[in-house]
Structures are given as C-alpha cells and as structure tokens.
Amino acid sequence: CVEFGGTVTGEHGVGIEKIGTMCVQFTPQERDATRAIAEACARRDPRFRVVATPARGLVAALGEGLAHCRGRFVARMDADDVMHRDRLAAQAAALEGDASLAAVGCHVRLFPRAALADGLRDYERWLRAIRSARDVARERFVECPLPHPTWLLRREVAARLGWRDRGWPEDWDFLLRAHEAGLAFGVVPRRLLAWRDGPSRMWRTHPAYARERFVACKAHFLASGPLRHTRAYLLWGHGETGRALRRALEAEGKRAAAIVEIHPRRVGQTIAGAPVVRPESIPSLPRLPLVASVSGPAARAEIRRFCARLGWRDGVDYWVAA
Numbered sequence: 001c002v003e004f005g006g007t008v009t010g011e012h013g014v015g016i017e018k019i020g021t022m023c024v025q026f027t028p029q030e031r032d033a034t035r036a037i038a039e040a041c042a043r044r045d046p047r048f049r050v051v052a053t054p055a056r057g058l059v060a061a062l063g064e065g066l067a068h069c070r071g072r073f074v075a076r077m078d079a080d081d082v083m084h085r086d087r088l089a090a091q092a093a094a095l096e097g098d099a100s101l102a103a104v105g106c107h108v109r110l111f112p113r114a115a116l117a118d119g120l121r122d123y124e125r126w127l128r129a130i131r132s133a134r135d136v137a138r139e140r141f142v143e144c145p146l147p148h149p150t151w152l153l154r155r156e157v158a159a160r161l162g163w164r165d166r167g168w169p170e171d172w173d174f175l176l177r178a179h180e181a182g183l184a185f186g187v188v189p190r191r192l193l194a195w196r197d198g199p200s201r202m203w204r205t206h207p208a209y210a211r212e213r214f215v216a217c218k219a220h221f222l223a224s225g226p227l228r229h230t231r232a233y234l235l236w237g238h239g240e241t242g243r244a245l246r247r248a249l250e251a252e253g254k255r256a257a258a259i260v261e262i263h264p265r266r267v268g269q270t271i272a273g274a275p276v277v278r279p280e281s282i283p284s285l286p287r288l289p290l291v292a293s294v295s296g297p298a299a300r301a302e303i304r305r306f307c308a309r310l311g312w313r314d315g316v317d318y319w320v321a322a
Contacts, residue, residue: 034079058202059170062163066155074158076151080196087192091152094188101133102183103153105146106192116197126297131189137179138314141218141321142300144172146185150193157183168208168217176221212244218321219248226289226319227254234285236260236303237294238271241322245293246272258285279306290318
C-alpha cells in the first residue's frame with residue numbers, strides 16, 4: 001500500500017492535502033520490480049509509505065489500504081494503468097465543488113488498442129456517454145457506470161461502506177450499495193485514465209467477474225431496491241439478457257407478471273407463467289415496476305422514448321437494467 005500526502009496543485013491551482021492511497025500486493029513469487037520501485041520512491045520522498053501485505057485478494061488489499069489512509073480523499077487505481085497528471089486535481093475539485101457527491105470517476109481509454117475486442121470498445125463508448133451523477137444513477141443497473149480504477153472517494157464514505165466479497169464484482173456492489181444509501185457518484189467527463197486490458201485482467205480470469213455473477217449482482221440490488229415493495233414486476237425483453245435476469249430475479253423471490261416483447265414468435269406465448277405481450281399492451285397491464293433488459297444502447301433508447309410517451313419516469317416507474 002503506497003500512501004501519498006502533501007499538496008498536489010493542478011492546472012486550476014487546486015491544492016489537495018493527502019489525496020489518498022494506492023494498494024499493491026507483494027508475494028514471494030513477485031516477478032517484477034514493483035516493490036523495489038515503490039521503496040525507492042519512499043526513500044526519496046517522505047510522503048510515500050510502503051506497506052507490504054500477503055496476497056489475499058483485491059477486497060482485502062482495499063481494506064488494508066483504507067486502514068492506512070489519513071487524508072480526506074481516497075484514490076483508486078490499478079498498478080498497471082496510467083493516470084493523467086490532471087486526474088487527481090480535477091476530481092478533487094469536483095468533490096470540493098459539490099458536497100452532494102460521495103465520489104467521482106472519470107472517462108477512460110482502454111489500451112492496447114490493437115487487440116481490443118468489440119465488446120470492450122462498445123463499453124468504452126457507453127462510459128463516455130455518462131457525464132453526470134444523474135447519468136450514473138440512471139445507468140447503474142446496466143453495468144458498472146464508473147470504472148473502479150477511476151474513483152476518487154471521500155474517505156468517510158469508503159470507511160462507512162467498505163468493500164466486500166459477495167462473489168460478484170466488488171466495485172459494482174459498492175456503487176449500488178452507495179446509491180441504496182442515498183449517496184451520489186459523479187463524473188469528471190474527461191479521459192484521465194488509460195485502462196489496460198490483457199489476458200490476466202481480473203474481469204477475464206476471476207470467477208466473481210463471470211457473466212452470471214454480474215447478473216446475480218444486478219438482480220440482488222433490483223430486488224432490494226426498486227422491487228423491494230413488490231413480488232411482481234413487468235419485464236421488457238426476453239432474449240439472452242432478459243432470460244438471464246428473469247431467472248436471477250426468481251432466485252431473489254421476484255416473478256415477472258408479464259413479459260413485453262417485439263419478437264413475433266414470442267408474442268402470445270406464456271413463459272414461466274407470464275403472458276408475452278407487445279409494448280402497446282402495457283397501459284392495460286397491472287401498474288407494476290417495469291424492468292427493461294435488452295442489449296444495445298439503441299434498443300434501450302427506444303424503450304426510454306416509449307416509456308416517456310406513456311408519462312413513465314426513468315428510475316421511478318421503470319428501470320433499464322441491461
């Protein structure tokens with residue numbers, strides 16, 4: 001765990017005392033010079049302290065790092081990413097300027113570009129469209145709307161919520177719990193972090209980041225949040241995405257009262273006891289929370305336009321969750 005303090009001055013002249021911490025795990029099988037580099041920095045600069053810990057996983061490392069924090073803000077970053085020199089000052093200025101924000105993220109550029117899969121390019125574009133705390137709240141059930149390595153948090157918020165291991169992504173779990181607690185996450189809409197992809201990334205190798213664990217996380221927080229007062233809901237979409245979410249919500253004790261579809265082969269059927277109807281039938285259905293689970297920003301935008309024409313409010317009457 002490398003803690004850095006002192007004062008950082010950004011392009012706007014913002015001075016920040018004791019920004020936060022960065023955690024690095026060291027093991028006997030260490031194969032690079034990370035620890036030696038960190039210790040050399042600490043010898044040259046008294047603001048740095050190096051704390052070596054056993055390899056007990058990311059959640060444990062985050063907790064260990066947080067225990068050593070003394071400043072007002074805690075910055076997250078992965079050891080193999082690259083931070084823009086303006087990042088900390090810009091994000092600290094955002095927190096200083098808006099007391100309602102518990103944390104802020106920023107935009108990213110994934111690299112190396114040559115081998116970047118189409119899915120990650122789509123994710124990067126989706127992240128760039130998230131530009132405010134309102135966007136984060138609206139999109140929070142689609143995927144995690146703020147990459148974890150971009151976060152700058154108020155230390156008291158990090159200490160109160162903490163990171164936990166529930167067998168699904170710890171960052172999305174943290175963000176969704178924060179929103180359940182009424183806390184807001186904002187965005188500095190600039191690309192201030194180069195986010196490295198590669199075959200050893202946790203999202204490719206760790207079971208907590210398997211697709212079904214993302215769905216389980218989403219279903220849990222839909223059940224404990226928007227659907228907490230009802231056992232029944234309306235589901236829009238029953239492709240691969242919608243089917244997986246319906247099953248995960250059933251495991252949380254929630255059942256679809258009706259399924260909204262535009263696929264002609266599905267309309268008129270009954271799936272898991274729920275009639276499959278066209279969107280035009282929604283006004284005649286029982287007034288229940290609607291969960292839209294379709295892939296692709298264009299389809300999600302069309303659902304939002306349709307619901308707006310009904311007078312339904314995003315995040316109140318319906319939630320987009322894929």
